[in-house]
Amino acid sequence: MATLSVTEDCEQLRKAFAGWGTNEGLIISILAHRNAAQIKSIRQTYAQTYGEDLLKDLNKELSNDFERVVLLWTLDPAERDAFLANEATKRLTSSNQVLVEIACTRTSQQLLLAKQAYHARFKRSLEEDVAYHTSGDFRKLLVPLVGTYRYEGEEVNMTLAKSEAKILHEKISEKAYNHEDVIRILATRSKAQINATLNHYKNEFGNDINKDLKTDPKDEFLAILRATVKCLTRPEKYFEKVLRLAINKRGTDEGALTRVVTTRAEIDMKIIKEEYHKRNSVTLDHAIGKDTTGDYEKMLLALIGHGDA
Amino acid sequence: MMEVKKATILVASIKRRKKKTNEEGRKIMSSPNESRTLAKAFSGILGVDEKSMLEILVKWHPEDLTTFRNENSSIFLKDKYFLFERWQDYHIAFLVKEFLRFQDVVVQWTMHPWERDARMARKALDGHPQTYGLLIELACTRSSDELLGARKAYLSLYGESIEEDVASRVEGIERQLLVALVSTYRYEGSRINDVAVRSEAIKLGITINRHGDKKKLFKDEEIVRILATRSKPHLKAVFKCYKETFNKNIEEDLDEPSLKDIIYCLYAPPMYFSKILDSAMKANANENEKEALSRVIVTRANVDMKDIAEEYDRQYKTPLTQKIEDVALGNYKDFLVTLVQRSLPKGSD
Numbered sequence: 016m017a018t019l020s021v022t023e024d025c026e027q028l029r030k031a032f033a034g035w036g037t038n039e040g041l042i043i044s045i046l047a048h049r050n051a052a053q054i055k056s057i058r059q060t061y062a063q064t065y066g067e068d069l070l071k072d073l074n075k076e077l078s079n080d081f082e083r084v085v086l087l088w089t090l091d092p093a094e095r096d097a098f099l100a101n102e103a104t105k106r107l108t109s110s111n112q113v114l115v116e117i118a119c120t121r122t123s124q125q126l127l128l129a130k131q132a133y134h135a136r137f138k139r140s141l142e143e144d145v146a147y148h149t150s151g152d153f154r155k156l157l158v159p160l161v162g163t164y165r166y167e168g169e170e171v172n173m174t175l176a177k178s179e180a181k182i183l184h185e186k187i188s189e190k191a192y193n194h195e196d197v198i199r200i201l202a203t204r205s206k207a208q209i210n211a212t213l214n215h216y217k218n219e220f221g222n223d224i225n226k227d228l229k230t231d232p233k234d235e236f237l238a239i240l241r242a243t244v245k246c247l248t249r250p251e252k253y254f255e256k257v258l259r260l261a262i263n264k265r266g267t268d269e270g271a272l273t274r275v276v277t278t279r280a281e282i283d284m285k286i287i288k289e290e291y292h293k294r295n296s297v298t299l300d301h302a303i304g305k306d307t308t309g310d311y312e313k314m315l316l317a318l319i320g321h322g323d324a
Numbered sequence: 325m326m327e328v329k330k331a332t333i334l335v336a337s338i339k340r341r342k343k344k345t346n347e348e349g350r351k352i353m354s355s356p357n358e359s360r361t362l363a364k365a366f367s368g369i370l371g372v373d374e375k376s377m378l379e380i381l382v383k384w385h386p387e388d389l390t391t392f393r394n395e396n397s398s399i400f401l402k403d404k405y406f407l408f409e410r411w412q413d414y415h416i417a418f419l420v421k422e423f424l425r426f427q428d429v430v431v432q433w434t435m436h437p438w439e440r441d442a443r444m445a446r447k448a449l450d451g452h453p454q455t456y457g458l459l460i461e462l463a464c465t466r467s468s469d470e471l472l473g474a475r476k477a478y479l480s481l482y483g484e485s486i487e488e489d490v491a492s493r494v495e496g497i498e499r500q501l502l503v504a505l506v507s508t509y510r511y512e513g514s515r516i517n518d519v520a521v522r523s524e525a526i527k528l529g530i531t532i533n534r535h536g537d538k539k540k541l542f543k544d545e546e547i548v549r550i551l552a553t554r555s556k557p558h559l560k561a562v563f564k565c566y567k568e569t570f571n572k573n574i575e576e577d578l579d580e581p582s583l584k585d586i587i588y589c590l591y592a593p594p595m596y597f598s599k600i601l602d603s604a605m606k607a608n609a610n611e612n613e614k615e616a617l618s619r620v621i622v623t624r625a626n627v628d629m630k631d632i633a634e635e636y637d638r639q640y641k642t643p644l645t646q647k648i649e650d651v652a653l654g655n656y657k658d659f660l661v662t663l664v665q666r667s668l669p670k671g672s673d
Contacts, residue, residue, distance in 0.1 A: 127472070130509050138515040142508055143553035147520075154545065158553070159487070162507030164475050166485050195500070203488035203503075 018056075024049070025061045028069065037076045039310040046085060047317030050281060051092055058089070080269045080311040087277040088318065096121065096129035097136055099274060100161075104148040111153055111239050113274070114145060118160040119246035120253070123167055130161075152193040152236050159202035160243065166205040176211040177219075179204070183212070184220050187227050192240060201243050209247050251283055255290040258299065262306045272303075272315065280318045288319065363396050364653075366415075370605070370614060371656030372422045421611070426656040429618040433625075433663075440623065441466065441474035442481050445506075449493050455612060456498060457585060459490065463505035464589030465596070468512050475506070497542045498582060504552035505586070511555040521558060524550050525565035528574065538580035551586060560591045594628055594635040601632070602640055605651045617652070621660050629667035 024045050031038040031045075049057065061069040073085055087095055096117050103113035118126060133141045146158045179200050186194040201209065216224050225241045245253040254275050261268035261275070279287060291299040303315050358380050365373035365380075384392070393400040393409035400409040432440055441462055448458035462474060478486040487507045494502055527546055532538070541547045550562070566574045575587045588596035597620050603609060604617040624632055636644040645661050645668075652660060 127509075134511045134513070138511065138513050140509060140511040140553060140555065143511070143549075143555070146549040146553045150545070154549070158549075159503065159507060162504070162509070163487055164472070164479070164485055164507075166479050166483060166488070168483060170483055199488075199491040199503075203485060203491050205485070205488075 021053070021056045021060050022064075024057050025064055028057070028061065028072075029065060032072055032076045039081060040313070042073075042085060043310060043314045043317055046088060047314055054089055055091055080273065080307075081309065081314060083269075084273045084277060084311060084314045084318070087273060088280070088314075091132070092125065092278075092281070093128035093132040094136065095278060096125070097133040097141070099278070100129065100133065100141055101137055101144065104144045106148070109148065111149070111157060111235075112242055114157050115160060115239055115242045116246055116253070116257075118157070118163075119243055120250045123163075123165050126161070127164065153239065155193060156198050156202065156236075156239065156243070159198060163203055165203070166208075168205065169207045171207050171211040173211065173215075176208065176215045179212045180216040180219060183216060183224065184227075187224070190230070192228070192237060197240075201240070201247070206247055213244070213248060251286045251290045254279060254283075254287045255294055258287070258291060258302075259295060262302050267306050269307075269311070272307075276315050276318050284319055359392055359395060362392065363399070366396075366399060366419065368422055368653035369607075369609070370422075370617060370652040371425045371654045372419070373653040374426075374655055422653075425618065426654065426659065429622060429656060429659055432618060432622045433659075436477070437470065437623070438473035438477035439481065441470070442477035442486070444619065445474065445478060445486055446482060446489075449489055451612070456494065456502065456582065459502055459506060460582060460585050460589060461596070463502070463508070464586055465593045468508075468510045471506070472509060497539055501542045501548050501552065501586075504548050508552050510553070513555070514557050516555070516558045516561050518561075521561045521565055524554070525562045525569055528562065529566060529570045529577075532574070532577050538578060538583060541578070541580070541583060551590070556590060563587065563591055593624075594631040595639075597624060597628075597632045598636040598639055598644075601636060601644065602647075605647055617648075617660065621663050625663045625667055629664060630669070633664060633668060 027041055027045055031041040046054065058069050061067070070086060070089060073082065073089065087098070090098060099113060100117050102108045103110040103117075117129065121129065130141050133139075133144075137144070142158055142162050145161050146154055149157050179196075182196050183200060186192070186197050191197070200212065204212070213224050220227075225244055228237050228241050228244070231237060242253065245256075257271050257275050261271035275287075276284075288299045291302070295302065299319060300316055303312060303319070307315060361373075361376050362380050365376040390409070394402070399412060399415050401412050402409050435443075444458055445462055448455045448462075463471060466474065475486050478484070478489075482489070487503055490506055491499065491503045528550060531544055531546055532541065535541055535544075551559070554562070563574050566572075570577070575584045578584055578587060585596060588599075600613075600616045601620055603613045604615070604620075606613075620632070621629070633644045636642075636647075640647070645664050648657060648661050648664065
């Protein structure tokens with residue numbers, strides 16, 4: 016049985032679509048302030064009450080950037096990741112970076128749920144689509160990254176950290192960036208272990224590994240390796256950078272902005288906002304306010320304030 | 325004439341038995357039959373005959389044991405200097421293993437399937453290269469959720485992921501494919517893409533035939549992609565299309581044992597399992613091969629034992645339960661035979 020508030024939400028949303036045009040403000044005021052579990056309830060009740068999928072109605076009634084942010088937000092986190100990952104494998108919207116982002120910033124459990132949602136929605140596995148749509152070094156890295164089910168404990172083997180830091184340094188010095196061992200270490204070790212290894216790397220060899228991986232700024236594979244490292248070790252810094260680049264880009268990269276906001280709103284947006292403020296001297300709210308308009312802007316701002324609501 | 329002779333001999337032997345005494349004048353309790361049975365009970369290659377041991381040994385007196393020891397030089401060594409019979413060292417070690425076989429199968433059977441598979445994977449990694457077959461078996465015959473469960477159990481038991489261990493410990497050319505196989509979470513629905521099936525069958529054919537040294541296939545990008553990420557129904561369709569296109573079974577062209585095993589495990593596990601069951605029961609099987617008997621029956625009893633038994637019968641012209649009866653002994657044998665029989669339809673062997 017739906018609670019009174021869920022029933023009310025459904026009625027309001029239905030009203031928002033009624034008649035000419037759409038009451039976007041109403042949509043924002045409801046959906047932006049509900050968490051994933053609540054949205055799931057709303058979708059179920061909406062379907063039972065009106066015989067239609069809320070997402071289909073949203074799809075019909077909304078347009079462009081606003082539609083996309085509402086749609087992504089309304090999807091359950093696992094479905095959202097599956098949707099974004101699938102998009103990232105398609106030729107026109109392909110993005111190795113998004114695949115790395117999803118594979119490396121999610122917990123093992125979240126990634127597993129995304130893979131299950133992927134089976135259900137696309138009738139194929141994430142691994143097979145990633146493998147099919149990539150090749151060479153990218154495939155060698157990305158398939159293991161999406162396939163892994165990392166150990167999530169904090170225990171670290173210091174001897175191993177030292178020896179693997181040495182291996183990484185050796186291969187990087189030889190410019191063997193696609194070496195099996197580099198990929199193995201990044202794709203299978205636990206995040207705690209990788210952190211320990213990279214700390215040791217810096218202590219022993221002087222530089223952050225990403226500095227050593229910047230030898231050719233145009234090399235796409237190196238860029239993906241650096242993103243992998245960053246996502247695994249400092250996700251909040253990674254997301255701050257994606258947001259900064261999206262906002263500063265001429266015309267704004269709404270795709271990236273929407274993706275980061277909807278996927279992190281319930282996870283670590285607070286930390287990302289702090290990071291953003293530290294790095295950019297203005298708040299994220301301010302930056303989004305300046306860079307976007309209308310309902311899209313309103314929805315984003317509501318979502319990034321979500322943690323505080 | 326013959327009958328009279330036989331009867332005479334028989335009477336004489338009975339008389340002899342009744343009157344048999346040893347040098348000290350004590351009566352010998354054991355019969356030649358019992359000695360033979362006991363020798364067999366101690367020498368099984370798959371388990372020990374606990375029942376016979378119990379029934380016979382408790383009746384015997386020291387002189388019976390002495391006679392037994394003297395009559396079985398494969399088990400006991402006569403110390404010519406001190407004049408006593410001692411157990412052959414290798415036989416004691418052998419016997420320990422054989423007694424443990426029942427314990428082992430009981431523990432395995434009682435264990436959670438996830439833990440069982442995780443321990444199997446760990447064992448494969450601790451062993452010599454030839455036990456990588458266990459990794460293939462695990463990665464390819466289990467359902468997606470069973471494999472996932474094994475991976476979770478592995479994390480729980482060892483504090484490491486199975487893929488990180490496979491990636492760091494497997495050193496040969498098989499590494500990349502093995503890591504991919506243990507890491508995959510295959511789609512399990514029946515939906516397949518016919519265009520992809522056809523193109524992949526052809527791709528496989530071209531790739532396989534391009535390499536004389538089939539071992540090189542382990543590192544081929546497309547072989548890894550297709551075998552490690554495609555769903556099993558898709559792969560079944562690919563192998564079928566391969567046969568139709570090239571007129572040969574893909575496993576024939578993949579002239580490399582591990583690759584062959586991968587194919588069988590993926591699309592026809594009963595064929596793979598029936599083959600390793602048979603190697604487990606052959607006369608000169610090594611310990612790794614023998615262990616497969618417990619492992620296969622325990623892990624498949626609730627899955628596809630019926631199909632495996634049928635395949636075994638078809639391939640080796642003997643019912644599986646019959647073969648186990650012939651080569652195994654004691655509680656171990658009874659346990660296995662019962663597990664196999666449980667899965668067979670009533671009234672069959």
